[in-house]
Amino acid sequence: MRRTKIGRWWYKFSQNPLSVAGLVIVILVVFCAVFASWVAPYPEHAGPYVNYNEANHPPSLSHPFGTDVFGRDVLSRVIFAFRSSLLMGVVVLAMVVPVGVTLGLLAGYFKESWIDILIMRITDIFLSVPPLILALAITSVLKPNLTNAMIAVSVMWWPWYTRLVYGMATSLRNEYFVQSAELIGASKFHILFREILPNCVSTILTKMTLDMGWVILIGAALSFVGLGEQPPKPALGTMVADGAKYLPEYWWISVFPGLAIMLIVLGFNLLGDGIGDLFSLEEA
Amino acid sequence: MNELLHVENLRKFFVTSRGTVKAVQDVSFAIHPGETFGLVGESGSGKSTVAYMVMGMYRPSGGRILFKGKDITVPHSRRPLSLKKDLQIVFQDPGSSLNPRRSVWEILELPLLVHRMVDRGKVKERVEELLSMVELPPDYAEKYPRALGGGEKQMVAIARALSTEPSLLVLDEPTSALDVSIQAKIINTLVRIQQERNLGYLFITHDLSLMRNIAHRVAIMYLGRIMELAPSQVFFERPLHPYTQMLLSSIPVVSEEEEKLKPGKIVSTGEIPSPVNLPPGCPFHPRCHRAQRLCREKEPGMVEVEEGHFVRCLLYTG
Amino acid sequence: MMQDMLLDVQDLVVHFQVYGGYLRVLDGVQLRVRRQEKVGLVGETGCGKTTTMKTVMGILPQPPGVIKGGKILFQGKDVLSMRPHELENLRRRGISMIFQDPTAALNPVFTVGEQLKDAIRYALGRRDHGSLKEVALSALQAVALPDPSRILESYPIQLSGGMRQRVCIALALACPKELLIADEPGTSLDVTIQDQILRLINRLAEERKMAVILISHSLGVIRGWTERVYVMYAGTIVEEAKTSELFSRPLHPYTKALMGCVPKLTGEGIAEGIPGRIPDYFDPPSGCRFHPRCAYRMEVCQLEKPRLFEVESEHRVACFLFGRKKDE
Numbered sequence: 001m002r003r004t005k006i007g008r009w010w011y012k013f014s015q016n017p018l019s020v021a022g023l024v025i026v027i028l029v030v031f032c033a034v035f036a037s038w039v040a041p042y043p044e045h046a047g048p049y050v051n052y053n054e055a056n057h058p059p060s061l062s063h064p065f066g067t068d069v070f071g072r073d074v075l076s077r078v079i080f081a082f083r084s085s086l087l088m089g090v091v092v093l094a095m096v097v098p099v100g101v102t103l104g105l106l107a108g109y110f111k112e113s114w115i116d117i118l119i120m121r122i123t124d125i126f127l128s129v130p131p132l133i134l135a136l137a138i139t140s141v142l143k144p145n146l147t148n149a150m151i152a153v154s155v156m157w158w159p160w161y162t163r164l165v166y167g168m169a170t171s172l173r174n175e176y177f178v179q180s181a182e183l184i185g186a187s188k189f190h191i192l193f194r195e196i197l198p199n200c201v202s203t204i205l206t207k208m209t210l211d212m213g214w215v216i217l218i219g220a221a222l223s224f225v226g227l228g229e230q231p232p233k234p235a236l237g238t239m240v241a242d243g244a245k246y247l248p249e250y251w252w253i254s255v256f257p258g259l260a261i262m263l264i265v266l267g268f269n270l271l272g273d274g275i276g277d278l279f280s281l282e283e284a
Numbered sequence: 285m286n287e288l289l290h291v292e293n294l295r296k297f298f299v300t301s302r303g304t305v306k307a308v309q310d311v312s313f314a315i316h317p318g319e320t321f322g323l324v325g326e327s328g329s330g331k332s333t334v335a336y337m338v339m340g341m342y343r344p345s346g347g348r349i350l351f352k353g354k355d356i357t358v359p360h361s362r363r364p365l366s367l368k369k370d371l372q373i374v375f376q377d378p379g380s381s382l383n384p385r386r387s388v389w390e391i392l393e394l395p396l397l398v399h400r401m402v403d404r405g406k407v408k409e410r411v412e413e414l415l416s417m418v419e420l421p422p423d424y425a426e427k428y429p430r431a432l433g434g435g436e437k438q439m440v441a442i443a444r445a446l447s448t449e450p451s452l453l454v455l456d457e458p459t460s461a462l463d464v465s466i467q468a469k470i471i472n473t474l475v476r477i478q479q480e481r482n483l484g485y486l487f488i489t490h491d492l493s494l495m496r497n498i499a500h501r502v503a504i505m506y507l508g509r510i511m512e513l514a515p516s517q518v519f520f521e522r523p524l525h526p527y528t529q530m531l532l533s534s535i536p537v538v539s540e541e542e543e544k545l546k547p548g549k550i551v552s553t554g555e556i557p558s559p560v561n562l563p564p565g566c567p568f569h570p571r572c573h574r575a576q577r578l579c580r581e582k583e584p585g586m587v588e589v590e591e592g593h594f595v596r597c598l599l600y601t602g
Numbered sequence: 603m604m605q606d607m608l609l610d611v612q613d614l615v616v617h618f619q620v621y622g623g624y625l626r627v628l629d630g631v632q633l634r635v636r637r638q639e640k641v642g643l644v645g646e647t648g649c650g651k652t653t654t655m656k657t658v659m660g661i662l663p664q665p666p667g668v669i670k671g672g673k674i675l676f677q678g679k680d681v682l683s684m685r686p687h688e689l690e691n692l693r694r695r696g697i698s699m700i701f702q703d704p705t706a707a708l709n710p711v712f713t714v715g716e717q718l719k720d721a722i723r724y725a726l727g728r729r730d731h732g733s734l735k736e737v738a739l740s741a742l743q744a745v746a747l748p749d750p751s752r753i754l755e756s757y758p759i760q761l762s763g764g765m766r767q768r769v770c771i772a773l774a775l776a777c778p779k780e781l782l783i784a785d786e787p788g789t790s791l792d793v794t795i796q797d798q799i800l801r802l803i804n805r806l807a808e809e810r811k812m813a814v815i816l817i818s819h820s821l822g823v824i825r826g827w828t829e830r831v832y833v834m835y836a837g838t839i840v841e842e843a844k845t846s847e848l849f850s851r852p853l854h855p856y857t858k859a860l861m862g863c864v865p866k867l868t869g870e871g872i873a874e875g876i877p878g879r880i881p882d883y884f885d886p887p888s889g890c891r892f893h894p895r896c897a898y899r900m901e902v903c904q905l906e907k908p909r910l911f912e913v914e915s916e917h918r919v920a921c922f923l924f925g926r927k928k929d930e
Contacts, residue, residue, distance in 0.1 A: 003621060003622040003623075007621065007622070008621045011621035011622075175380055176375045176380045176381040177380060177381055177382055177383040177384075178383075179341065180373075180375070180381055180441075180444070181394065182360065182361075183339060183341070183368060183372070183373060184372075184394060184395045184398055184399075184444075184448070185365050185368040185369070185395075185398045185399065186394060186398055190394075194390075195383055195386075198385035198386065199383070199384070199385055201385075326792040326793070326794065327763075327792055433880075434647070463646040463647050463819055464646070464819065464820075464821070464863045464864055465646060465859065465860060465875050465876045466875065467865075468862075468863035468872045468873055468874065468875035468876075469874065469875030471865075471872055472872060472875065490792065490793065491865070492793075492867075493822075493864070493865040493866060493867050494865040496865065496866070496867055496869045497865045497866070497869055497870075497871055497872055498865075516869070517869065520867065520869065530794065531793065531794065534793055534797040535793055535822065535867070536793075536821075536822025536823045536825065536826045537822050537825070537866070537867055538821045538822050538825055538849060538861060538866070539849065539866065541868060542867040542868060545867050545868065546867065551801075552794035552795075552797065552798065555762050555764060555765070555795075556762075556792065556794075556795070
């Protein structure tokens with residue numbers, strides 16, 4: 001039996017069935033988001049569609065998640081809503097990670113210098129504001145739409161990466177291999193990005209995976225109060241809000257989007273745990 | 285007098301919440317090209333601190349360090365690149381001196397590029413030469429440290445240190461964490477390279493038997509001070525300081541003839557004191573089997589008992 | 603002769619389950635310890651010494667460890683077929699182990715006294731706090747720790763390395779045992795302190811009529827403190843002899859090579875080392891596991907695995923230079 005690197009990773013990863021479950025959920029969600037037009041039974045319901053004859057029907061064979069007040073198929077809308085959720089997660093992380101990580105590296109390596117103090121105090125300020133309040137404040141100043149929601153979440157999310165990397169950089173800079181590089185005369189750029197950063201990557205990746213779930217959740221919270229993706233484009237939070245008025249009679253309008261949010265967060269959490277285990281055991 | 289390294293009255297104090305730690309006091313010695321100078325001692329003796337000061341990792345609290353005649357008593361961030369090329373160090377723990385996320389190739393390439401040792405096109409050739417110098421096959425360049433055994437990692441660390449063609453190599457317990465058969469290979473490699481290139485070595489270890497086989501001159505440290513310094517053969521065959529005698533009598537040996545070479549058994553009692561609360565007088569007197577009343581009061585200075593043989597003990601001050 | 607065999611390990615085979623197969627770590631280990639005997643087990647990193655001892659104590663994690671064969675007889679009873687409560691009894695009264703790193707073996711958030719009393723309570727089943735403290739104090743006195751009542755109140759971090767090692771010994775011997783396994787005692791400590799620790803273990807063994815298995819990679823330590831030695835390489839015992847005999851007449855090529863590598867106080871230089879590396883347990887060499895690195899290898903060495911041939915009384919070597927399969 002050939003032993004490949006991927007095979008070894010899968011062997012370790014699959015030791016925990018929950019991690020595998022997480023991976024399956026995430027793959028499913030991504031698949032639905034990408035191929036929504038083909039997967040959703042009524043793709044046109046994700047746009048401006050109205051049919052009052054079909055409104056508020058409970059779950060049935062033709063509409064497994066029921067229909068909402070405008071007669072739109074809830075299942076199809078949930079599948080399309082995955083798109084804005086995932087987009088939010090990906091874009092926010094793409095903006096936040098480079099900035100947060102770089103700041104953390106600088107502050108940690110130059111610990112106790114003015115760089116450290118400047119960066120970490122700013123980080124502390126951002127961290128001290130309750131996240132949701134900050135996001136709400138920003139989105140209410142700007143026009144409410146998906147782009148601005150992403151900006152708002154990014155603004156409050158970057159400090160976590162700075163903190164995370166700061167801690168790691170602070171301890172890594174005392175490692176003998178970093179001191180060796182310094183003694184050899186390597187440039188600061190080299191030490192930060194080629195010696196220290198590679199040793200942080202596994203932790204950062206794990207956090208990014210877990211964060212996907214949380215960013216999506218915050219995004220849903222924002223759209224719940226009307227500050228995210230605007231109608232008629234479907235968004236999970238908005239769908240929960242719209243259906244809230246009709247609880248408990250037409251429960252399916254809120255509950256299924258809510259379950260979808262839960263599923264996404266759960267999936268990324270389990271996957272993130274699995275990835276974390278994979279990296280920590282690799283060192284052994 | 286072509287000295288590579290000249291260390292004069294070196295001192296290092298650390299101020300901590302529990303008091304001032306006098307890690308190193310009044311240390312002086314010199315190393316010549318082609319010579320291995322051994323620094324031996326137990327934990328708390330300050331031997332690694334001396335090495336780190338030589339490398340500029342610690343700033344000395346007092347004293348001077350001269351390299352090839354020039355004063356280099358500055359932290360390494362203020363040292364010129366040419367000095368960094370000429371003076372290198374190999375650390376004790378091979379596991380942490382190589383970046384686990386970089387391949388052997390990348391690790392060996394770094395000093396070559398920083399010091400522009402070769403043109404870009406010739407880097408591959410040079411890396412393979414370095415690997416063969418430490419008797420590792422060329423395909424090891426692709427590997428990562430975790431695929432290497434402890435001895436192999438240390439060989440890579442040595443190759444890295446030698447890649448800039450330094451004149452002096454500091455080796456801080458390079459084989460302490462390794463098995464004896466692997467240590468043998470590394471020591472033989474180090475000796476061979478030293479002879480080929482006329483390198484100076486500052487070799488630090490707590491293993492006296494190892495020191496016997498590698499050092500030309502030996503100094504033994506206790507609580508920050510050099511207690512005895514002598515050419516290797518003299519040090520081991522005619523140790524004068526009671527501490528040297530005590531250590532030599534405790535080392536485990538593997539043959540009868542070695543037993544005969546050891547001084548009579550001196551059972552060591554008590555713990556090694558912490559360098560924070562140093563007893564007055566000679567720092568060794570609480571454990572010394574030949575301590576006298578004067579030893580508790582007066583601190584001995586370094587005395588040259590015979591040519592090249594120095595002892596710091598009131599028994600020899602006259 | 604057989605009656606006073608305290609520990610008898612016969613043909614122990616242990617594998618570890620990993621991705622793609624097994625690591626065939628122990629390949630038929632044989633080891634015997636008599637009552638009150640001081641036996642050494644010497645071998646380099648990765649040869650399987652600790653795995654063997656963990657299996658003997660019943661603390662080998664299974665999975666990934668898998669015991670594929672062999673017997674471990676302690677006082678006549680097979681450890682491998684013991685049930686959990688019998689194993690517990692084994693560790694209470696029979697065998698104890700001290701580990702290489704005393705700092706890692708002590709819990710940093712509990713005082714020495716709390717940990718010691720725990721150990722005593724477990725071993726002796728006493729509940730009364732008064733007598734627990736007395737037993738704890740006498741345990742600390744037995745390991746020559748000065749000012750035992752202060753040590754009882756201290757946390758491990760407040761003690762030096764040598765003192766921590768003594769505390770570990772006190773923990774291990776809180777209750778009388780038949781056999782003490784000392785895994786590289788004092789290796790991480792200074793040589794004068796290690797000397798004190800080995801001296802202490804020796805004294806306790808004599809006083810309590812205890813057998814000792816001393817594991818070390820240092821030949822010097824083995825020579826100074828054992829009566830009989832086993833040399834281990836890559837999961838097999840390659841040589842077994844009285845200590846004095848092993849050092850005056852080492853027979854196995856590995857033993858001889860190892861002796862050559864040890865730096866000597868005579869200053870005669872160090873041998874070149876042993877060519878090659880320790881084998882990959884996933885795909886170990888066929889026949890004798892040492893043959894790829896052996897200067898004396900013959901054809902038969904890669905075809906068959908040599909058993910331990912008796913060269914003289916109490917001196918056995920697993921090498922075809924000293925016997926053939928057909929010899930009995």
